[in-house]
Amino acid sequence: MSCSPRSPRSPRPRARAGSRRPHALHGRTAVVTGAARGLGREIARELARRGARVALLGREEAALRRVASSLPATACCCWAVDVTDDEAMRQVAEEVSDRLGPVSVVVANAGIAEGGPFAESDPATWRRVIEVNLTGSAITARSFLPDLLAAHGYFLQIASTASIGAAPLMSAYCASKAGVESFAHSLRAEFAPQCVDVGIAYLNWTDTDMIRDVDQHPVLRELRAHMPPPARKVHSAEWVAARMVTAVERRAVAVYVPAWLRAAQVVRAALPAVVTRLSRRELPRLAARTPFEATGLLGAGGRADEAHRRP
Template sequence: MRASRAIPLIGDALGASPSIELDGRVLFITGAARGLGAEIARQAHARGARVALVGRRLAPLRELANELGTGTAAFQADVTDVDALRRAADEAVATFGGIDVVVANAGIAPPSETVATIDPDDFERTVEVDLLGQWRTVRAALPSVIERRGHVMLVGSIYAFFNGVLAASYAVSKAGVEQLARTLRVELAPHGVTAGIAYLGFIDTDLADAVFADDHAAAIRQAVPGVFTKPMTVEDAAAAVLAGVQRRAARVTAPAWVGPLLAMRSITTAVMDDVLLHNRSVAKAIDMAEAAVRSRS
């Protein structure tokens, strides 16, 4: 395995940056203890990358590091803690010599409730983790990524442009992540750094299970064509993210249907809103969510 190095931007004159070969690169991955983050780490490590595993709990991170072996290290940091993330990034640089790619992946699912009934703390906690946590992750790793002329990958969602009924805080966060990625793409270009966002559909992880854990969330799911809510495997999702990293993509879409919907979003979002507005199952789901809150008060 060769040592990690800065990436020469051959082809800049043509407006394109060279691809990133993962072998020897250092990836800084948040939310790495399980689910998508862990699978990204596994696949990157299998291709020769060195991985900094970052998460709230150290024990599962160390377990994954032991599973993967040489070229991994675990760093404890909650993405709501600016200082902890900075320490994790500094320690990763000290351990591996730098960071080539930051993958901002950590996220949580909100309770399936309406804007009128959700506990304000639950709403703001989701935004705190899913949007501000990604901003803090990028900011902490950015000095080294700039030094190495690397890549920033923000893990987004179809909820960046899907209607956020019963998941407004999550949709707000992912729409914000989209804007953060677009801004970074332009602001970092003079430094030879690229940035992108992964628009991912539902993934077969505990986060997706949490989204559909209650009856009213399941009712919303039934109101949408099954192709849009069928979870893809975590292996496929991780492979898509890493393929985007390798080609320094501004946008990654998975599964296959996400790309066309994203390309036609001015039409698909208007149609989606209209369908949801007039769907009886959706109205029933909203009633169920609000009734559940009333019953607890």
């Protein structure tokens, strides 16, 4: 569903691979999924600040309207849509191109999470995390691919440290983020001959309602507390968004926020053994203090997704 007035069709933007020109986003049309709140909202604001026309996609129409009202009226439109709905996303892609001009940038940011023991997890909730985070990213790419091919555009996949090293009690989220990393690598190789660039954003803890919800659950809070100090630091969504949009301007292959995360790639082969060793020692101790329980979908975005699917 569109939640903005119709605006004139814009001329087709032309992107150049590897562009690092100042104001590279000026006049271009960019799509951000999961734009109703958190990091997606801040990425949309930063894209608009740097001159892009922005299509805001998400589940929550009222929240999307609030974000849209904070941006120049001629620079954005918003659509309430489920990124896992192929036909709805296809229709939205057509409307975005018609209203804002063909798309040359897509940021696949929509994501949800749940935590708790895998054996006790609700199968539908576990599956929904995979559907939104992984399948939703693929549907987003497929829906906007015609414009990206025509514009020699750029697709940025928001991933996570969970793409590099999985953690216990977050099996669905970790599986989905490892999946989007592999998906983005495959997409990059496949469309390199057509000059469509694909980047992956590896993010640590970002101050969103989903992460704040993590700290409301004792076991997940304890797990985060056992990380090294730099790894458990929470960064503001505005600070992270600025680095995401700079990566878009540079058509980066990969962006690490904070930058030290790049070093994790060097040692990622050793991480599963390290995590297993720590888990064998720490999980029984944590379980003795606080029973492990399923969290359900985390954050306001997760609850909104659940509410939209409820009969």
